[in-house]
Amino acid sequence: MGWHTAKLPGLGDVNWGQFFSALSDAGYNGPVCIEVEDRAFEGSLDDRKRALRQSKRYLEQFVS
Secondary structure, eight states: OOSOOOOOTTTSSOOHHHHHHHHHHTTOOOOOOOOOOOGGGOSSHHHHHHHHHHHHHHHGGGOO
16 A cells, blocks of 8 residues: 555554553453554464564553
């Protein structure tokens, strides 16, 4: 598309603390889905698994 580059949580420009705060303020208490679209992690199944583990570790600081 040319207008953004997908990155894993913590590697891009999103302020995840502010994002999860807004979800909490809105009363959201549902699931969080992680999609591996960061091209740096799409080379193999092991890379995608590593991306999911890394994303989970990063996002855990924002959810209880």
